[in-house]
Amino acid sequence: MIDSFKQLINKIGLPRLTIILFLVALLIIASVNRLPTSMLLSNSLVRIGMNGVMVLAMVPSVQSGAGLNFGLSIGIIAGLIGMLVVMEFELMGFLGLITALLIACVLGAAAGYLYGLILNKVRGQEMMIGTYAGFSIVSGMCMFWLLAPFKNPEMIWVVGGKGLRMTLAVNDSLAKILDNLWKFKILGVEIPVGLLLAFALACLFLEVFFRSRLGVSMKIAGANPAFATSCGVNVDKMRVLGTVLSTALGAMGMVIYCQSFGYVQLYMAPLMMSFPAVAAVLIGGASARKATVWNAVLGTALFQTLLTISLPVTRSMIQGDISEVAKTIISNTMILYALTRKEGDGE
């Protein structure tokens, strides 16, 4: 009995078990306190779709051996630029969304290429360098937001007539466009089909990619660089490719996030955004050396549901918004746990 229990723990992993138990406890408290469970679930689904692609971005970078992408903010900035261009020219509806995604993808890939070249020079220190590359880019872009030649009066400061505002509202034809696509209600739970479909498409793309010849070589390069070299795989190239994919996915993930959120937040807002994404994939069972699409999906689902439910549940017991604090504690402790494990070794 105890043995099989131990096996179960080993299989699921202690952090995941803790999160699942916590989640179950929260759900029980929610139903006891008669909170609208269906609404909580709808919100969770939206947040899973919102954040999913950014979490998915961790997978190619880990698989290629470049480790967890702490510099995801670089991709996020590319996504923001995509959104801003679309908003500047007031492109509507799906045309706007697709343009934003395209710009994000191209810029993300280009930035990811340079970032990947840097990461190749600093093996073993990717996480630290990535973090500070992200921080520098985000703070450097603050100056760009102030000076950028955007002219749309909706987007720039009223006083002075120059510089983008802190928070920009996405216009109505673009906001929640994926969320509302083919949306339907079942048992009181709203299913944002379009949003989830976009996430599913990204997952499918990665799954197919990892089964292709290129994807398999990337996996080998990440798992065993020496073996990959002897098989004729260019490890450095694969790591760059992984970083490019990761950054481009992060950029597109940001566009999806912004359309669902309804606002574009600039300046220091993206500074800490990569950490929850890293934490989510770790919660899903990934490590610094191994991550699958399934890890990303499961991690996003667990983490976002937990965050969504924890807010109203704790609010029914204590005052104040505890979800931000919970997010900080959970995500950073999770990353810390992964860093101190032996198998998380970057070497």
Add this chain to the structure above:
Amino acid sequence: MKQRIRQNAVPVLFLCMCVLGVLISGQNLRYIAQELISRLARNWFLVLSLIIPVTAGLGLNFAIVLGAMAGQVGLIIATHYKLPGLLGLITAIILAMPIAVVLGISAGHVLNKARGREMITSMMLGFAVNGIYQLVFLFMAGTVFPIKNPEIMLDNGVGLRGTIELKYCKYALDNLIRLRLFGIDIPLAPIIVVILLCFGIRWLYQTKLGQELRAVGQDMGVASVAGINVDRTRITAMVMSTVLAAIGQVIFLQNIGTMNTFNSHEQIGTVAIASLLVGGATVSRATVGQGLIGTLLFQLLFIISPAAGQRLMGNAQIGEYFRVFIGYGIIGAALLIHAWERSTSQRSAHRQPKEKTPEVTLNN
């Protein structure tokens, strides 16, 4: 000679930037000097708290944020009991000390488990403990801990205010000895404390413990063979750094006068580390002098950049963001150069045996 230029390239570059900035900003030199001296007096101690872990091979200790939080806890308690002046400061430090020791020991244990990734781990430690700090002072103060003091609590009785006036111990240390030179007000007491710390660190490196710290920093394997308890030495380094940071934060905040309960400590790590690096320190080598000079240059840049931004771009905000960018950018660049150098030297070290015994590199 070449190495000497390379070592001093960063401070010289920043000195040029500062001189240029001072010229562009066109600010009154007396104003700059006054600002600078008070900023130095409050920042030096924090920057110097970083040096011991670098010597012990732990890299830049982003976890001094932990010490800063301990210092703030001490100050919160001292303010709660309305302890005035120097008494309040000393009480705050005494109260912060055990918290800092416990946090330092735990940080040391965690970092011992994350060898080779100490810096990112110490940074995540700072973030994680910051979450717990927020939990305690936003939600548990007033509910779990029976604090009742409308001066520092939110109106509904749960959680601390976002900003707390440290009116009882503001300038307690600064006002101890004031000196006026050429119309500039110099808070002598904190500077004397910093000088004492400098000599303290110098003395430490001459003791047996200091030698052990250095040995561990140079090569853990060799140190271990020589009979040094590596794990323990590293933990000691972390404890010392955290305790110093706690004291440093108390000195810092008594000069500022108001505490942003949930933000004051967050930037400490970045600012202190950037200062140290501007002085020419690297991830594996840092001296007291580099800390002192680096702080001077970095803070000078801090003072002049808004005005320089205003003059140059017509927008003071640009200067504000520029100094944030410099803070992150200098750390990023320093880490990059260090990692780059290390990986190239490793590669060339591996290349030599490669010609003789190919199977060695296969296992690599």
